[in-house]
Amino acid sequence: MKLKLPNPGLEDRILSHQMLDKLEEEEAGDRPKWDNKAQYMLTCVGFCVGLGNVWRFPYLCQSHGGGAFMIPFLILLVLEGIPLLHLEFAIGQRLRRGSLGVWASIHPCLTGIGIASMCVSLTISLYYNTIIAWILWYFFNSFQDPLPFSQCPMNATGIISECEKSSPVDYFWYRETLNTTPNIEDDGGLQWWMLICHICAWSVLYVCIIRGIETTGKAVYVTSTLPYVVLTIFLIRGLTLKGSLNGVKFLFTPDLAELAKPTTWLDAGAQVFYSFSLAFGGLISFSSYNSVHNNCEQDAVIISVINGITSVFAATVIYTIIGFRATERFDNCLSGNILTLLNAFDLAEGSITDSNYDQVFEHLNGTSPGVIQGLDLQQCNLDTFLSEGVEGTGLAFIVFTEAITKMPVSPVWAVLFFIMLFCLGLSSMFGNIEGVLVPLQDLKIFPKSWPKEAVTGITCVLCCLVGLIFVQGSGNYWLSLFDTYGGSIPLLVVAFCEMVSVVYIYGIDRFNDDIKFMIGHKPNFFWQASWRVISPLIMLFILVFYFITKVTEEIFYKAWDPESEEFPTLVEKPYPVWIYVIIFILAGIPSLAVPLVAVWKCFQSKRKDKSHLSDKVQMYDEIMKSPA
Amino acid sequence: MWDDNEMFLFRSTVAYAMRRQLPGQQFSVPNIVVCNETARVSFWFVVMSPDMGSLIPKQQVEKAVRMSRGRINSAFMLTDHTLEFIGIAPTLASPYTPDTPPWLIVFGVVMGVVVAGIIFLVGSSVVQKKRKKKQKSTDNNAEVNEEHSAVNEGVYNMSFTDEERITRI
Numbered sequence: 001m002k003l004k005l006p007n008p009g010l011e012d013r014i015l016s017h018q019m020l021d022k023l024e025e026e027e028a029g030d031r032p033k034w035d036n037k038a039q040y041m042l043t044c045v046g047f048c049v050g051l052g053n054v055w056r057f058p059y060l061c062q063s064h065g066g067g068a069f070m071i072p073f074l075i076l077l078v079l080e081g082i083p084l085l086h087l088e089f090a091i092g093q094r095l096r097r098g099s100l101g102v103w104a105s106i107h108p109c110l111t112g113i114g115i116a117s118m119c120v121s122l123t124i125s126l127y128y129n130t131i132i133a134w135i136l137w138y139f140f141n142s143f144q145d146p147l148p149f150s151q152c153p154m155n156a157t158g159i160i161s162e163c164e165k166s167s168p169v170d171y172f173w174y175r176e177t178l179n180t181t182p183n184i185e186d187d188g189g190l191q192w193w194m195l196i197c198h199i200c201a202w203s204v205l206y207v208c209i210i211r212g213i214e215t216t217g218k219a220v221y222v223t224s225t226l227p228y229v230v231l232t233i234f235l236i237r238g239l240t241l242k243g244s245l246n247g248v249k250f251l252f253t254p255d256l257a258e259l260a261k262p263t264t265w266l267d268a269g270a271q272v273f274y275s276f277s278l279a280f281g282g283l284i285s286f287s288s289y290n291s292v293h294n295n296c297e298q299d300a301v302i303i304s305v306i307n308g309i310t311s312v313f314a315a316t317v318i319y320t321i322i323g324f325r326a327t328e329r330f331d332n333c334l335s336g337n338i339l340t341l342l343n344a345f346d347l348a349e350g351s352i353t354d355s356n357y358d359q360v361f362e363h364l365n366g367t368s369p370g371v372i373q374g375l376d377l378q379q380c381n382l383d384t385f386l387s388e389g390v391e392g393t394g395l396a397f398i399v400f401t402e403a404i405t406k407m408p409v410s411p412v413w414a415v416l417f418f419i420m421l422f423c424l425g426l427s428s429m430f431g432n433i434e435g436v437l438v439p440l441q442d443l444k445i446f447p448k449s450w451p452k453e454a455v456t457g458i459t460c461v462l463c464c465l466v467g468l469i470f471v472q473g474s475g476n477y478w479l480s481l482f483d484t485y486g487g488s489i490p491l492l493v494v495a496f497c498e499m500v501s502v503v504y505i506y507g508i509d510r511f512n513d514d515i516k517f518m519i520g521h522k523p524n525f526f527w528q529a530s531w532r533v534i535s536p537l538i539m540l541f542i543l544v545f546y547f548i549t550k551v552t553e554e555i556f557y558k559a560w561d562p563e564s565e566e567f568p569t570l571v572e573k574p575y576p577v578w579i580y581v582i583i584f585i586l587a588g589i590p591s592l593a594v595p596l597v598a599v600w601k602c603f604q605s606k607r608k609d610k611s612h613l614s615d616k617v618q619m620y621d622e623i624m625k626s627p628a
Numbered sequence: 629m630w631d632d633n634e635m636f637l638f639r640s641t642v643a644y645a646m647r648r649q650l651p652g653q654q655f656s657v658p659n660i661v662v663c664n665e666t667a668r669v670s671f672w673f674v675v676m677s678p679d680m681g682s683l684i685p686k687q688q689v690e691k692a693v694r695m696s697r698g699r700i701n702s703a704f705m706l707t708d709h710t711l712e713f714i715g716i717a718p719t720l721a722s723p724y725t726p727d728t729p730p731w732l733i734v735f736g737v738v739m740g741v742v743v744a745g746i747i748f749l750v751g752s753s754v755v756q757k758k759r760k761k762k763q764k765s766t767d768n769n770a771e772v773n774e775e776h777s778a779v780n781e782g783v784y785n786m787s788f789t790d791e792e793r794i795t796r797i
Contacts, residue, residue, distance in 0.1 A: 140730075140738075206746065207746055343668065345668075346666040348667035
């Protein structure tokens with residue numbers, strides 16, 4: 001398919017190959033550069049590997065047929081993730097701009113893509129750092145024995161009832177951390193302890209990005225490697241705990257029937273897409289700091305493989321611990337039942353054990369069913385406990401912390417776990433903030449004379465202030481709102497537009513030549529097929545299905561309401577009407593920015609009616625038109 | 629394994645508890661009467677006065693057991709959860725609450741390091757800028773070469789540019 005849309009003036013806006021080589025030799029550019037390849041790889045790995053690998057992938061894996069989920073995941077990783085990643089790396093390295101600059105260079109009408117990327121990065125940065133603030137709070141609280149989330153606190157009359165009805169970990173999360181209100185309309189005011197953790201999180205981020213990649217490049221040596229160390233430690237510890245193998249078996253037991261359901265493939269595609277942090281603009285920026293002849297094809301493959309392996313590795317670790325927790329709960333449930341039976345029937349100690357429980361129960365039920373009814377025994381089923389699959393903050397702050405409180409020497413494990421989550425989150429934040437800062441500089445919002453420290457400082461302060469929404473009592477509800485709507489649809493739209501722009505507006509032939517110039521050989525048939533047809537189609541499918549599901553489903557949120565009857569289960573409440581406006585702003589404005597800016601720019605150019613000039617690069621290109 | 633020796637030990641610990649509660653009265657093992665034993669280690673007991681004349685009231689016995697609960701538990705190497713006196717709830721130890729919450733201390737340490745880092749980094753770039761300005765003013769008398777300026781609008785490359793803008797061919 002040799003479709004190519006007309007794009008006059010393209011050569012004027014971009015550097016030619018000779019210019020790039022000259023730039024490289026004389027090192028006469030003003031663009032920051034990576035100190036070494038390791039920093040670049042670690043930054044990209046850190047950006048891609050984030051909290052989603054730890055708390056979203058294991059849940060998806062377990063709920064969509066365990067080992068069978070690997071099949072759609074791996075297929076879509078290869079067909080969707082790797083081509084998009086290679087595309088972003090290559091275009092950034094070739095055009096040597098941040099995301100806004102790249103799209104503006106390809107065609108001024110495409111500036112909307114850059115603006116949409118920036119808006120999405122901004123939305124996500126706002127709430128992502130609040131999650132880091134929560135992680136910091138838990139981290140600060142892990143330096144004590146016994147851990148505060150292992151026991152219920154007491155007041156004058158005894159154990160606090162809210163804690164007694166739910167559990168110490170639930171209480172610590174919903175009450176002592178979030179102090180959450182029963183619904184989203186009550187804002188509950190700012191919680192001072194969360195406020196100072198919030199400020200701390202933004203300060204740590206500021207220190208790391210204060211001079212751009214000069215400081216980020218040093219920070220990633222720690223933030224990108226530490227999670228792997230901690231995961232390995234947890235794997236070794238986890239495997240030695242009782243019941244861990246139950247968890248791993250449960251996770252990986254394949255249920256091939258799930259492959260027939262379209263939601264499995266949809267979730268796999270969405271997970272691959274979000275897990276690679278594509279369409280944020282951060283990856284384009286990072287690769288633009290590389291040297292021109294860096295092998296971006298190899299980098300894309302390596303990073304994709306690392307991301308995939310990390311997902312599976314993290315899932316294994318998480319499920320060893322979940323298996324331990326489930327087995328512990330099952331054993332407690334069974335012991336509780338055995339004790340009740342022994343007490344009720346006055347049987348000798350040791351006459352009922354785990355192994356003969358079922359037989360004895362049958363026998364007793366046969367002889368005195370009335371008594372058994374009255375006892376109200378619990379159903380103890382290991383699979384039920386294992387499949388209490390939780391994702392997201394529930395997994396990290398409730399399920400996993402509960403498991404940690406049951407391990408010996410719990411404060412050590414708690415500290416390690418929260419350091420790991422902190423590093424995972426922080427390294428992803430570097431990429432998010434890059435996707436905000438570089439477009440702001442390209443849009444010339446800050447005067448050029450201002451030092452980098454001031455620019456990053458002001459951005460951090462503003463984001464910190466806007467992020468105060470999430471520090472209120474109802475902050476958790478706002479955060480899940482932002483997460484569900486701000487970070488899903490616009491990214492898919494941007495990714496689809498990116499592919500179409502590079503392949504059909506920039507021109508796949510020119511792109512192939514660029515890659516040949518940069519890495520020495522033309523991309524092979526796999527890349528051609530995936531860039532031109534396969535990946536855009538997959539993106540389009542996912543976008544359409546996602547859009548339909550989101551628009552048709554009823555929108556409600558889950559609230560923690562101690563007054564409700566279902567307490568401690570979360571209550572589903574519908575959103576108030578004005579939330580729809582907010583949803584539209586979050587999801588609609590970035591997505592609509594693409595066509596609206598395109599239309600506006602086209603009007604501008606028609607009015608001016610002269611060729612577009614780049615304001616960054618002046619050059620005199622002797623080579624004639626590119627092959628069309 | 630529960631046997632008569634264990635039962636003897638139990639009765640003697642209860643007698644000990646009664647002695648502590650009502651000082652002066654010499655309780656001993658025969659004063660503790662046990663009945664309704666079952667295969668499940670569970671039974672009723674009553675306490676008679678030392679002269680085997682009257683029953684000690686329930687509240688007194690409860691008080692005595694509460695006071696010496698720890699000793700009774702440790703005699704059998706059991707805990708409040710594994711040895712239950714029906715009707716006598718275990719008293720919970722009050723949790724230790726330090727004056728400064730420990731999390732504030734850790735927060736203070738982390739914030740201190742971060743603020744020190746910010747001051748150091750901002751300070752070092754200010755110092756660098758001042759040094760550059762001094763350097764610039766000293767070689768201002770030498771040739772003025774735009775290549776050394778910190779702010780570069782674009783690539784100024786002698787071999788490629790004329791002074792004119794791009795012209796289409």
